Amino acid sequence: GVEPEEEGGRDQEEEAARAMERAEAWAGDSPGTPEPEELGGLPWFHDQVVPAGSSSFRVIVHVDLDCFYAQVEMISNPELKGKPLGVQQKSLMVTCNYEARKLGVKKCMNIRDAKEKCPQLVLVNGEDLTRYREMSYKVTELLEEFSPVVERLGFDENFVDLTEMVEKRLQQLQNDELLALTVSGHVYNNQFVNLHDVLHIRLLVGSQIAAEMREAVYNRLGLTGCAGVASNKLLAKLVSGVFKPNQQTVLLPESSQDLIHSLNHIKEIPGIGYKTAKRLEALGISSVRDLQTCSSKILEKELGISVAQRIQKLSFGEDNSPVMSSGPPQSFSEEDSFKKCSSEVEVKNKIEELLASLLNRVCQDGRKPHTIRLTIRRNSSESYYSRESRQCPIPSHVIQKLGTGNYDVMTPMVEILMKLFRNMVNVKMPFHLTLLSVCFCNLKALNTTKKGTIDYYLTQSLSTTSHSGKRDFKMKDTHMEDF
DNA sequence: TGGGGTTAT
């Protein structure tokens, strides 16, 4: 199924064979360890693999699709396969396939530079994200079939917590199967590690599940991608990119420091962004080692205790953040950037375009947005990144009409958005916008509870601390219109 | 530098 991989399979088979011999030798030879029979037919380490109290050791996979937009385009139009392909948004080539990369084209290159580097480059417009978004959710849903808790990161990355799945598989395995366990894909820094060390067994099973996930994504959706398996999200994400494209890597615990120190700059640590990196650089902190050894007091003074403690832990490869189920989106937005928009009429036209697409999306989703937001970017020559926004509740009579296609919901919405616009921009003065964005958020499931009933005003508390059998209630946010 | 997303303050 999945395209051939250069994963040094020969080495790994040999390594697995050696590891098995060692494991068997130890199981038999070590005088202090009981024979498998004494443990009810389980190998000597089985009780450590599946501890009664269940340790906090997690198995996390990070799945990262290869040049996602380009792959979707090649599926839409197979004639593009084999040709160097770039996906374009305005003057930026946001991604390209590997044929293009071989010819020197890089991700996020200017269109002009890319064309200069590679005149044969085929470009497709990728400003409409609809097909990418749809495919993205198909991938997430497929991964949810393996294990229900999947966290999305952008359109092309997903984290899955495999801990429970691995645990179940280990319990199902027979003695000989446990000893014959092999890794799937690469092992990071593969050197003198015993793959059957108790600490490694779960990660090996994780690597097998990761391979099954990639196989399923390829067979059912036609997409290739990388995967990284490790004991937390940070390390899984870092290790997933070690062998690219369409390969996977597992990180064993003794190599985590090698992996984190393979980064050339702290900005490469996910969670340390542009701003934080700049502030740290001003303190003379640029390498991972610098951040590890920096006084936490100094760090807390510069960044605040929360960020300081989090990123210093990250610098050691420590990350206890859980894989959170992303579920359905928290917001829907559409935006458009342009060179210049300087009249109210232009603004209204752009807003109508954005709104039309959004209404389709929100209609398909089924839930109802209760808040609408307008965002602008002004031309300001100094300091680029500055957006301003205004938001307000969507009037309940407009919300009600949202699903029902016949009623005109555009007109009142555009009215609201133009009010928000005039609240931000003094239209009596000249203005120059370079971006408009409309966002629906505060999404709520369909209101099946009827007005006038008690349940309409009460919401069940999500608190899990009460096991009394009684329901905990809180007052819902109320709209004045309800009274 | 696009067209999206999220959470924290």
Place this chain on the structure above:
DNA sequence: ATAACCC
């Protein structure tokens, strides 16, 4: 409402 982060 903004600012930071992610892709």
